[in-house]
Structure formats: C-alpha cells, structure tokens
Amino acid sequence: MNLSRNTAIPWMLWRRQVAAILRLELKKSLLSKRAWWIYLLTLGPVVLTALHSLVARGGEHTLAEDNLVYAGIFQFYFLRLGIFFGCVGIFSNLFRAEVLERTLHYYFLVPVRREVLAVSKYLAGLIAAVAFFGGSALLSFLFISMHWGPVFEEYLLRGPGLAQMGWYALTATLACVGYGAVFLLTGILFRNPMIPAAVVMVWENLNPFLPSLLKKFSVIFYLKSLCHVDLPIDGPLAVIAVVTEPTPAWLAVPGLLLVSMLVLGYAAMQARTMEVSYSE
C-alpha cells in the first residue's frame, strides 16, 4: 500500500476523495431513471420557448415583451417550481436514496470524513442541478427571442442581452446553491423529506406577503433581488403584498452564499453522527 497516502496533507487527500465521490455521484445524479421527472422539468421550458420561436415568427409583439415573458417564466417557473422541486429531487436523495436502496453503508465504511462525504455529495448534486436548470434557463432565454434574428443578435451581443443572460445564469446557480443546501439537510434529518419540502415551499411562496423582516429568512427573497425585471403582483393579492426594497446584489449574493454554507455545514455535522439502520 502506498505510504504517501497516509502522510499526504489532508487537502490533497480530500481533493482525491472529493474527486472519487463526484465521479460516482455524478453518474447517479445526471443519469438516473429515477430522475425522469427532473428531465421533464428541465426540458419543459426549453421546448415551449423553442415552439414559441417557431410559432411567433413575424407575430405582433416586441422583443421587450418577449423579455418580460421570459422574466415571468424565470421567476415563476424556474425559481418557484422547476429549480425548487428539481433540488428537492436531487439533493434530498443524496443520502435518503442511499438509505432506501441500502447502499449508504458502502460510503460510511471508507476512510472518508463524513463532512467530506456530505460536501462531495452536495457538489455532485450542485453540478447536476446547475447543468440541468442553468442550461435550461439559458437555452430558454435564447429560444424565446431567437425568432428576432439579427435584432436579437444585436440585443444580445451589443445590447444588455448578454448581461441579462449572465444574471439569469447566476440567479439559477444561486437558487441551486441555496435550495440544494436546504434539501441536503432535510434529506439527512428527515425520513420523509417531502414533508419539510412542502413546508419550505409554503414559506417561500408566502414571501411576498410576509413582513419585511421575515422576508429575509428565505432563499427566494434574495433570488428575486437579483432579477432585473420586476414583476408586480396583480389582482386582489396585490392588496396584501408587502413591498420591500430589494437587497442589493453585492449583499444578496454573498448573503445567500453565506447562509447556504452555514446550512451545508450543519448538514455535514449531522452526517457525522448519522447511523446506518435501514430497518428503522
């Protein structure tokens, strides 16, 4: 056996262990029959926006209107539905599915710090989620306005289009970071992660109606702050909505990252004390 392995500084060892876990986990996260519904969540808006481009060719609307529609799709579909439930499916199952399939013990019987295992699994889930939903958001952004041809090209390359696309990609990534950490934790703590997922969903969707202070204890509040197009709440609900000054990006991004890292750290600590008891 290679002695250098035992004397290697932890960072080097951890790097190899993280790479080994990613190698195994990515295969499971990206290519899993169980994840068929996540593929649907991902492909849905891509197909719809592509169809829009085909159908709306020469239609009576503007590029600005397409942008507004996309902002709606992004905020209401991607952030509140697609990424939310996608992250429930991906991150809750990082540990819970191993318990259901009775394979968690293989991970617990290798000389890997449980914290390293939890972070590695989280990274694998994050890569998969960003690939799925970041990719889907970007493709949808391109497809919805593709039918404008040179006008859209001009908007994208010499106008604000590229920056907007960057913000959408960043926001989608941060959504995966935030919701991923939350659902990794619920997957470790709860035997049925759907119950806490439902609670989180209710909380996140109540956000527009919460007092300003409570709004800040949610992921969606910071994500909405990063969306450049503001979509006002119309109809009777507008009466009870509480309008709050959005958090500036320089605070929202590190704030969300910090909260996510705290949740991830707590999840890693919980993983350290986790037992393998499949029959319970």
Next chain:
Amino acid sequence: MSEPSIVFDNVSRFYGEVLGVNRVNLSIPPGITSLVGPNGSGKTTLMNLMTGLIRPTRGAIRVLGLPLERPEEVFRRVGYCTQFDTFPKGLTGYEFIYSFLLMHGMVAAEAHKLTLQALDSVSMTEAADRLVAAYSKGMRQRIKLAQAMAHGPSVLVLDEPLNGLDPMARAETITLFQKWGAEGRHVIVSSHVLHEVDRISDQVILLSHGYVVAEGEIQGVRSEVKDQPMQILVRCDKPGMLAARLFERDHVVEAKIHADGKGVLVRTRDADSLYLLLNRIVMESGLEIEAVAPADDDVNSVYQYLIGPEGGAA
C-alpha cells in the same frame, strides 16, 4: 502503539425500547473469531457497532486502539462485508471495487492494482466487467468480500459471508479466511453453519437475546459449562468390560457402547478423574486403548448446551 484488540467496554445498544445487545465486555484478539447465535441474538448489531455503522447507547468501543468516531482512520484498517445484498446501481464488479478504493484517497494506478488483486482473490476476474446487477447470488457475495478486503485491512468483519456460495466457493473462501487469520489479522465472522464455524474458528462468541453467553476458545468454553457432563469417546478392544468398570464411579453419568462396537461413549462430570480411572483400568486389566477424545467440545454441542436447540437460552 495501538492495542492489538477490538475492545467492547460495557457496551449496550437499544433500538428504542428494543434491546440490541446489553452489557457487552469483550476483547477480541487476532485470528478467526466467530459470532454464533440464533436470529435476533445481536450478532449483526455487534458487527455494526464495531464498524461504527451504529453507535452504542452506553459504553465504548475501540478497534486496534482507535475510537470509532474517527472513520477516516478506522476504515484504513477495517473492512466490513455486510449482510445487505445491495449495491450502488449501474456499476460493474470492477467499478464497484475500484470506485470505493479511489475514495480511500488512492491514486488511480494503485486502486487499479488492488482491484485486480481483490478480484483475483475471489476468482471474479473474468466477471469483472459485467454489471453487478447481473451477477448470481454467489457472485454478489464474492464481489462484496473482495470489496471489503481490497484495501488490505487488518480487521475484517464478515456478516454471514458464506451465504449463497456453492461448495467449491465455500471451501475457497474458508481457506482465504484461514490465510488471513494465520497472517495475524482479525477475522470476525458470523455464521449459522456451526460445523463450518467449528472448522475455521480460533475463538467463538456465543450470543443469545443480546447477551454474550460465552466467549473464548471453544474447548475452554466447553470446559466452563459445568452443568453438562462431558462426553468422551474411548476407542478400545474391550468396550463391554470398560463400560462395566466405568459404571462403578459416581461421576460417570452414562456409558454406552459405540454403534460400531469398538468403543465406549462416556458422559462424565469429572473428566480429569475419568482419565485417571482409564489409566488404572489399563494397568489392571490390560485394556488396549486406541484413542480417547472429547466428543462434545465442538461449537454445535456448546451451542446446544448454552443456547438450546430452539435458539432460546438454555
């Protein structure tokens, strides 16, 4: 320097209200140790405890001097082949072993080399590139064994490792255990097949209802069972005469002629006195004794005496 044993210090484990194991004090030395007991006696709980998959409700466990709270150190030296017949999906036999060796932090070349060695040791080289899901029960059992021992652990914990193996594979696997035991490793095996346990074990731990009923070398355990007369088979030329002489003694409970007519099966409460008596009979009557051997110092007999035929405590 690390201590060379696996030590349980007053360990109890409860699953809610249900007892797993209770007040276990053990020091398991190197060699092959078998855990024997009926279903639900606590064998798997004991194995899960010594590998840190579950934690004791009370007490402490140290494996080769290492506390189980540090899996990153313990599992360089421990391998566990569990009873679970489940595997990560979509992996071939080779990938299954190789992937988890990489998680040890090994470089690819080293992991590859150890994977091939492990596959070879369980005669699975030819099936290495097939999906584990397509393996037979016996092959799955062998690939699990290979995965547990691929990193060369000094402690191997094996829960029912012979389950599902055909006779040839059983023999090969037992030879492998004996080799590991002879190398000074700790090989801890649970098995229901008592004659195999008897064949391979250096020491046994008998469990019943979550308690350690007896532990140690099997002959030592048998000699501690005072309430059950020892059975000794005496091969001789005049079994009738010998039986008559033996009946004169109080400590002899039973003496019956062996089925082949060439010996006497004696049940005695005092084996030492019996041996002295045999010497005297030989001197006085010219009896020719071919062999004297204990007939019930095997695991099966001890199991029957201590745990009973139905698996309940005797």
